[in-house]
Amino acid sequence: MANAKFILKEPKAKEETLIYMLFRYQYKRFKYSTGEKILPKFWNVDKQRVKETKQFREYPEFNARLNNFETAINTAFRKLLNDGIQPNNTILKKTFEAELSGNILQGNKLTLLEFIKNYIEESKAHKKEGTVKVYTTAYRYLKKYSAYLNKEIDFHSINLEFYNQYVSFLSLEHKLASNTVGKHIKTLKTFMNEATDRGYNTNLAFKKRKFKTLREESDSIYLTLDELEKFEKLDLSASPRLEKVRDLFLIGCYTGLRFSDFTQIKPENIITEKSIIQVRTQKTGERVSIPLHKTVKKILAKYDNHLPKAYTNQVMNRYLKDVASLAGLKETVETTITRGGKVEKTLSKKYDLVSTHTARRSFATNLYLADVPSISIMKITGHKSERSFLQYIRVTQEQNADKLVNHPFFN
Known part of the structure; x- marks a missing residue:
């Protein structure tokens, strides 16, 4: 029997963690990131929903969104069976997202820069000030590069060609040190990983070996x-x-x-x-x-x-x-x-x-x-x-x- 359940990515985390939906059908398993995040202390494992508590006043709307996911996956699965189509994860995902788009605003419509801007605002609540500053600086340089190209940078733009041109832009146009360029690449990969986990991005070119974080050995001293x-x-x-x-x-x-x-x-x-x-x-x-x-x-x-x-x-x-x-x-x-x-x-x-x-x-x-x-x-x-x-x-x-x-x- 097909059924959906919701689990936390990191149940023991001290900060917000992603919620995944698992759908089991015909001895297969379909896993999907809801893009929603919650502090584990507010999660009811038995009910697979957010606890109804005054400490988290948004629980009705939050749980309603999870209900939309469950309804959409059940409807998508039933439609495939009714149409005589044998479900697999690829077909199910496409049908599910089509169904889902009729119920909730799809996060996939966010551009990369919009996602990063939202992620930085979100990070201010639970990440250190220094980390937020690093994120903000990386975002600022990506916006500069977008203006330099005179075109929007989106998730599909992040490939090896982008990598080579962006590294040159940071190194030659802005005269940044190699380790600073490396930090910007590392931060961009953090953004892309987060967007991928949340279901906003499907382009994995940034995970290729040549899309590497530059690092130059420093001349830092030590005292004897x-x-x-x-x-x-x-x-x-x-x-x-x-x-x-x-x-x-x-x-x-x-x-x-x-x-x-x-x-x-x-x-x-x-x-x-x-x-x-x-x-x-x-x-x-x-x-x-x-x-x-x-x-x-x-x-x-x-x-x-x-x-x-x-x-x-x-x-x-x-x-x-x-x-x-x-x-x-x-x-x-x-x-x-x-x-x-x-x-x-x-x-x-x-x-x-x-x-x-x-x-x-x-x-x-x-x-x-x-x-x-x-x-x-x-x-x-x-x-x-x-x-x-x-x-x-x-x-x-x-x-x-x-x-x-x-x-x-x-x-």
């Missing part, structure tokens, strides 16, 4: 243990703001946490009896356990386990350069970046390159050079593969040779 010791030994009592920035930065250097995490450490995160810090990271939501380094213990004791409130990331970065200069990080460093298709070389003082993210990179690199197993470091940094982890750390050819010189293979 000797340099970190210079930071620690600085007497900054005459400048409380620099002292606070230095202390928080060192916490990051010896925990490997991101700025958003090491600036939010609370007394309850410190497990004294086990000599570890336990934190649920903001970016990934993972819980990490990190041994307390002696420097971290000293700083925590200094503030009685209540770390001072941090400045913004931008202000921290500005003050960090002052601290790094006082610590004597004045050697000249050459950095390169590909912009507008050309490699640009820049000479900078090392203190000018220090930022809050240098802390996390320093942690990973120093542990790696101390022969701590990569898998153990990755448990803290959150890298999913050793390949991505090794791209993240900063090890020179000479340092790598020093690590290997005592290996049994060379002796």
Whole structure:
């Protein structure tokens, strides 16, 4: 017997998740994205509908739309049987969507740019401000490209020809760095994946291997243990703001946490009896356990386990350069970046390159050079593969040779 049911894409998600319709018929299964999203806490699994609660006042209209889906699929299936047509998923989908279009406004009529605009507005309610900013910037450049072409960019436009021309547009017309271009491509693929999941898009050319996210290895620096010791030994009592920035930065250097995490450490995160810090990271939501380094213990004791409130990331970065200069990080460093298709070389003082993210990179690199197993470091940094982890750390050819010189293979 044919029947329809509704399930959540991610039933245990903490944010809104898609609702799929499953229709089983003649030992086959037809799966369709309704394009509707709901917080799992508002979903009634038994009734396969939204809970009738004041916390979600739109439940009557929401459930009515799901009822339309169920009515349309049942009607489409019955029509095929009545017309003597043997149903399969392709025929059923076409008939179902034709039936559905008579009941509800079809989301497929949205253009790509309209979908992205709506998705950004929707994201403001449950995604981080930084993510929304990335989405908005990507949307703005797509609109610029549409104006540049003097034609609408739609879902069917996103193919390898578009990819090559858009990469050139970003690189040559706007002189964006390779990694920035790569971020725009990655964000576009996020939009396309979301639109595909919701049933707005059927063009999968963006999933091809050549439709790749560009990535250029950065020249980001790290600080050695000797340099970190210079930071620690600085007497900054005459400048409380620099002292606070230095202390928080060192916490990051010896925990490997991101700025958003090491600036939010609370007394309850410190497990004294086990000599570890336990934190649920903001970016990934993972819980990490990190041994307390002696420097971290000293700083925590200094503030009685209540770390001072941090400045913004931008202000921290500005003050960090002052601290790094006082610590004597004045050697000249050459950095390169590909912009507008050309490699640009820049000479900078090392203190000018220090930022809050240098802390996390320093942690990973120093542990790696101390022969701590990569898998153990990755448990803290959150890298999913050793390949991505090794791209993240900063090890020179000479340092790598020093690590290997005592290996049994060379002796």
